[in-house]
Amino acid sequence: MSMTSSNEAAAEAAPPRPHTVTVTVNGRPVVLPDREATGLEIKRAAIAEGLPIDEGFQLSVQRGNGRYEVVDDNETIRVHAHQEFLAVPPDDNS
Numbered sequence: 001m002s003m004t005s006s007n008e009a010a011a012e013a014a015p016p017r018p019h020t021v022t023v024t025v026n027g028r029p030v031v032l033p034d035r036e037a038t039g040l041e042i043k044r045a046a047i048a049e050g051l052p053i054d055e056g057f058q059l060s061v062q063r064g065n066g067r068y069e070v071v072d073d074n075e076t077i078r079v080h081a082h083q084e085f086l087a088v089p090p091d092d093n094s
Contacts, residue, residue, distance in 0.1 A: 023083040025051055025059075030085075036078055039071035043087060057087040 021032045025046040032045050039059045046053055060068035061077065062084040071077055071085070 021079050021081055021083075023079055023081070023085060025049075025085045025087055026053070032079055035080075036076050038074055038076050040073035042071070042079075042085060043073075046085075046087060051087070053087045056090055058090055060086045060088075062086070 019035060021035055022029050023032060023042070024030065025042065028046075028049065028051055030042070030046045030049050030051070032042065037045070040055060043053060043055055043057060043059055047055070055073075059071045059073075061071050063069050068086055
């Protein structure tokens with residue numbers, strides 16, 4: 001019995017690695033842990049990578065027509081490699 005439970009414990013300790021996706025935020029690479037993320041998760045990942053932003057910044061994603069669309073903190077979007085995001089302070093009207 002102890003053999004089986006130690007094998008199960010080892011399996012739980014090493015879950016399969018999730019598929020990561022590298023996007024860019026303000027021109028810098030940011031690695032996301034999954035193909036879906038909320039606006040807040042994307043900002044937190046960018047902060048963890050050292051970008052000089054905070055969770056209060058407004059996040060936008062670049063669409064195919066070159067325009068940017070706001071991504072709300074609680075909005076989940078599908079991301080793909082090399083997707084471009086902009087994070088700007090909420091008082092920036094550019």
